[in-house]
Every structure is written in structure tokens, then in C-alpha cells.
Amino acid sequence: MPGDNASIIEVPASFRDPDGQVFIREDVLYRRVNHSYKENYSQLIRSGLYSKLSDQGFLIHHDEVDTSPDQKDIYKLVKPSKINFISYPYECSFSQLKDAALLTLKIQKIALQHGMTLKDSSAFNIQFANGKPILIDTLSFEIYKEGKPWVAYKQFCEHFLAVLALMSYTDVRLSQLFKSNLDGIPLDMASNILPVKSWFNTGILIHIHLHAAGQKRFSGKKLNIDSRQKKFSLNAFKGLLENLESAVLNLKSPKQTSAWHNYYADCDLAGEYIANKLKVVNSFCERLSPRFVWDMGANTGTFSNISSLKNSFVLSTDSSYACIDKIYSDCKQNKRTNNLPLVIDLMDPSPATGWDNTERESIFTRVNADLVLALALVHHLAITNNLPLDKIATFFHRVAKDLVIEFVPKDDPNAQKLFNSKPDIFPEYTQQNFEKEFLSYFTITEKAKITGTERVVYLMQRIKE
Amino acid sequence: LRGTYYLYLYQFQLNMQLKTVVINIFILLSTLTAKAQYIDPGSGSYIFQIILGGFLAFVFYFKTIKYRIGLLFKSLKKKKDAR
Numbered sequence: 001m002p003g004d005n006a007s008i009i010e011v012p013a014s015f016r017d018p019d020g021q022v023f024i025r026e027d028v029l030y031r032r033v034n035h036s037y038k039e040n041y042s043q044l045i046r047s048g049l050y051s052k053l054s055d056q057g058f059l060i061h062h063d064e065v066d067t068s069p070d071q072k073d074i075y076k077l078v079k080p081s082k083i084n085f086i087s088y089p090y091e092c093s094f095s096q097l098k099d100a101a102l103l104t105l106k107i108q109k110i111a112l113q114h115g116m117t118l119k120d121s122s123a124f125n126i127q128f129a130n131g132k133p134i135l136i137d138t139l140s141f142e143i144y145k146e147g148k149p150w151v152a153y154k155q156f157c158e159h160f161l162a163v164l165a166l167m168s169y170t171d172v173r174l175s176q177l178f179k180s181n182l183d184g185i186p187l188d189m190a191s192n193i194l195p196v197k198s199w200f201n202t203g204i205l206i207h208i209h210l211h212a213a214g215q216k217r218f219s220g221k222k223l224n225i226d227s228r229q230k231k232f233s234l235n236a237f238k239g240l241l242e243n244l245e246s247a248v249l250n251l252k253s254p255k256q257t258s259a260w261h262n263y264y265a266d267c268d269l270a271g272e273y274i275a276n277k278l279k280v281v282n283s284f285c286e287r288l289s290p291r292f293v294w295d296m297g298a299n300t301g302t303f304s305n306i307s308s309l310k311n312s313f314v315l316s317t318d319s320s321y322a323c324i325d326k327i328y329s330d331c332k333q334n335k336r337t338n339n340l341p342l343v344i345d346l347m348d349p350s351p352a353t354g355w356d357n358t359e360r361e362s363i364f365t366r367v368n369a370d371l372v373l374a375l376a377l378v379h380h381l382a383i384t385n386n387l388p389l390d391k392i393a394t395f396f397h398r399v400a401k402d403l404v405i406e407f408v409p410k411d412d413p414n415a416q417k418l419f420n421s422k423p424d425i426f427p428e429y430t431q432q433n434f435e436k437e438f439l440s441y442f443t444i445t446e447k448a449k450i451t452g453t454e455r456v457v458y459l460m461q462r463i464k465e
Numbered sequence: 466l467r468g469t470y471y472l473y474l475y476q477f478q479l480n481m482q483l484k485t486v487v488i489n490i491f492i493l494l495s496t497l498t499a500k501a502q503y504i505d506p507g508s509g510s511y512i513f514q515i516i517l518g519g520f521l522a523f524v525f526y527f528k529t530i531k532y533r534i535g536l537l538f539k540s541l542k543k544k545k546d547a548r
Contacts, residue, residue: 214513239525
């Protein structure tokens with residue numbers, strides 16, 4: 001039976017919910033539904049809310065599975081559908097987080113029609129599957145009690161609205177504040193950072209600035225108003241959701257200037273270089289049948305979208321928010337469902353964090369890539385970030401079974417630009433040394449020079465230890 | 466033409482009401498008395514939401530009426546065009 005105690009791995013991210021925890025057994029993910037959640041679960045199913053949300057792809061689909069007789073403490077055991085990759089809100093671009101916020105509000109609106117409400121609105125509960133945001137926490141719903149305010153209001157403001165406002169008004173990179181504030185950005189902090197012009201946006205004024213002032217005034221105190229006034233009507237609830245929705249919709253995408261989002265268009269070698277490289281990379285990937293591909297430094301996703309990777313799940317990462325937003329909008333526009341773009345800076349990758357450093361896993365714990373693409377990346381690691389070639393080779397050995405990697409020599413016009421502001425202190429950065437270091441960890445299956453350039457693309461295979 | 470005029474007037478009134486809502490929240494925040502008793506730290510948000518609720522219900526109510534009036538004008542215009 002799936003719920004038997006033998007070889008169960010508890011998922012550390014779900015310890016906060018007393019109504020049911022997530023565990024893995026034999027590589028399959030299950031969720032316990034405890035007796036404390038019985039009434040809410042029944043309402044979720046009976047009211048038709050579950051089927052409505054899962055049919056529309058808003059809520060993760062699950063199957064109920066049998067429990068063993070000794071599992072009397074479990075009300076139900078469910079097996080949710082598999083998500084290719086669990087991402088975190090600080091890895092999302094502006095548009096991704098905005099879509100996640102709008103989905104949360106849409107789900108809450110539908111839930112109200114079925115007599116239920118969201119008891120939490122954590123940004124960690126929204127994942128991206130098949131190119132769309134989806135709620136993965138089936139146990140987030142509780143029966144709506146008339147007169148009760150939205151318990152997840154504070155969390156929604158801290159997890160979504162404050163982050164989006166900071167990204168839109170101040171700097172898109174401020175989403176990284178989430179890394180050090182896993183419970184969301186404190187509203188007083190957001191209010192302090194936001195510029196004066198945000199006070200003229202009614203939604204931000206009410207839900208961030210006045211909300212922060214209200215928290216400060218009333219926190220830890222009991223309000224001396226009569227109980228009649230404490231009722232929060234259904235119209236108030238609907239009004240709150242409408243107001244939050246327009247606040248999110250009114251936040252404009254920040255002006256994202258990046259040296260990288262026009263890289264291939266502006267590249268001195270554009271045109272012929274890209275066409276030749278596409279041909280080479282495609283022919284290398286055709287020989288492999290990777291299930292999971294990690295395109296590191298994906299830029300605007302040109303190589304994440306090649307025909308030979310159509311049947312693979314492709315994780316495209318880049319440190320540029322503008323690039324990731326572009327890939328996300330392309331995926332949406334072209335209904336490309338096998339590609340998940342995320343903001344990851346390889347020099348500062350998402351760490352293991354949260355309670356006991358296990359609640360949120362590092363990017364490397366979550367990725368299990370069959371193939372890694374590292375195109376036009378190594379010269380940035382080596383020259384821009386002073387990383388020795390042996391450290392780069394060790395890193396790729398750890399993360400890649402198969403590797404398609406491009407070596408850009410020092411005399412390449414784009415590599416030369418890296419020396420505009422720094423002296424050439426990299427005598428060891430040569431193709432010969434590159435091959436020598438990588439041969440300690442990989443076998444070079446094939447290499448191809450990109451016509452019209454001195455750049456070389458390699459197909460490598462990890463040497464088993 | 467008169468219908469459009471009323472609609473504009475209505476929109477203007479709604480915008481004014483929204484501004485009044487914000488001013489009223491300011492006043493309420495500064496005047497409500499609070500007893501010094503311990504509740505959980507999220508209580509600030511909870512109480513703020515209750516204060517906000519009355520005004521949001523008011524705005525939601527008027528928006529619904531505005532929407533219905535809009536629908537009425539649209540159907541009247543359709544009927545007129547059909548003639």
C-alpha cells in the first residue's frame with residue numbers, strides 16, 4: 001500500500017499543513033488527507049469545485065488511492081499528477097508571477113461560487129505545467145463561512161502584490177527579496193521601498209501602503225468595535241477580489257533593459273552563425289532522446305525550441321528577466337507546452353533554504369537533467385566571473401549526463417568585448433586547456449566548428465565514476 | 466445622447482466614491498480606538514480587511530449597478546438599431 005511506512009520520504013515543504021502532508025514512495029508522490037480535513041474535502045468534491053477547477057487546468061488533477069487497514073489516521077490518500085519541475089517564486093519573471101497572482105484570484109472567485117474559500121494563497125503553491133500556471137495544493141480550500149474575511153488576504157498581498165509592485169515600480173530584480181523572505185515581502189518593507197508615485201495607484205495605496213499602516217496600528221491589539229461591524233459580507237469579499245484583481249492587472253511590465261535579450265539579434269556574428277549553430281546543435285541532440293533538458297544561459301530560447309527537443313521537457317534558465325519574460329510570452333503565444341523558462345543566475349543559484357535548510361530545495365537538487373546545453377556560456381563563466389576551467393568542468397560533470405557545450409575563443413569579437421573593462425589575466429583560457437580539463441570528466445563524442453567563426457560546439461558524455 | 470451623459474456622470478460619481486473610500490480609510494485608521502490585548506500578529510491585516518470590507522462592498526454594489534445600467538443601454542441601443 002502506498003501509505004505504508006516502509007521507504008517513505010516525507011516532502012519537507014509540506015510540514016506546515018496539519019490537514020495533510022506530501023510524501024514520496026517508490027518515486028511516486030502521494031498526499032495524505034487527514035480526518036481534520038474531512039468536511040472540507042467532501043465539500044470540495046461534492047460541490048463540483050474540484051472537477052470544475054481540474055477540468056479547466058487550474059487545479060492539479062489527482063486520483064484517490066486505497067489505504068491499508070492500519071492507516072486509520074488517514075481519511076483519504078490521493079495521488080496528484082506529476083509536475084515536471086517545481087519552481088519557486090523568486091525564479092519567476094514578472095509576467096509569470098502576474099499570471100500566478102491572477103490565477104489565485106480566479107480560483108478564489110470560482111471557489112466562492114461553490115461555497116468555499118482559499119485558506120492560503122502562497123506563491124509556492126502555483127507551479128507551471130504545460131506552459132500554464134496551476135495550483136498544486138488541493139488542500140488549500142475550506143468551507144466559506146459568511147461574515148468571515150479572506151484569511152489569505154495578507155498572504156496574497158505579501159506573496160504577490162508587494163513583489164509585483166516592487167518589480168513594476170522600482171526594479172524587476174527585487175523579486176529576489178523573496179529568497180530571504182520566504183513568507184512573503186513584509187508590507188511595511190514594501191511600502192518603504194516603493195516610490196512616491198505608487199501612492200497614486202489606488203490598488204497599491206489600499207493594499208500595500210494603507211494595509212502596512214493598518215498592520216502597524218492594529219497588530220497585537222483587539223479592536224474595540226461592536227461585533228455587528230466585524231462582519232465581512234459576501235459583497236465585501238467579492239469587492240475585495242475585484243479590487244485586488246484590478247490592482248494586479250494595472251501593474252505594468254517593468255521596462256527591462258538587458259544586455260542579453262537582443263544578444264542574437266545584435267550579435268556581430270548573427271544570421272549565418274545562428275543558422276550554422278542551429279544545424280550543429282540539432283544534429284547533436286537528434287542522437288540523444290533526452291527526457292529532461294536544461295538549457296543554461298538560454299537567452300531568448302532559440303536553442304530550447306529546436307525540433308530535436310520537441311519531445312523533451314526543456315528547462316530554460318537565464319539571469320536576465322527580460323530574456324525569461326520573452327521566452328514565457330513566446331511559449332504562451334505559440335502554445336509551446338514543453339518549455340519552462342526561469343530566472344536563474346548560475347553565479348548565485350537558488351540555494352537550499354527555509355526551515356532546516358530543507359523546506360525549499362536548491363536548484364541542483366530539483367534538476368535531474370539528461371542533457372545540458374551550455375551555448376555561448378563558458379567564456380562568461382571563465383572571463384566575466386574569473387572561474388578556472390577545472391571548476392567549470394567539475395560543475396558540468398555534476399549536473400550533466402550528456403553535454404552540448406560551446407567554446408568561444410578569446411579572439412572572438414564578442415569575447416573581446418569582455419576585455420573592454422578588464423585586463424587579460426586568463427592565459428590558461430585556450431581551446432587546448434578547455435579540452436584537457438573536460439576530458440578528465442567527459443568523453444568528447446563529437447565536435448564541430450561553426451562555419452565563419454572560430455567557435456566550436458562539442459557533444460560530450462559524462463564518464464561514469 | 467442623454468444616456469451617454471448619465472453614464473459619464475455615473476462614472477464620475479463612482480471615481481469620486483472611490484477617492485472618498487480612500488480618504489475614509491485614512492480617517493478610520495487614525496481615529497479607531499484599540500484595546501491593548503494580545504492577538505496573533507496577523508490580526509492587523511484581519512482588522513484592516515474588516516474596515517476595508519464595508520467600503521469595498523459599497524464600491525462592488527455600485528459597480529454591479531453600473532454594469533447592469535450599461536447592459537440596459539446596450540440592449541436599448543440594439544433595439545433602436547434593429548428598427
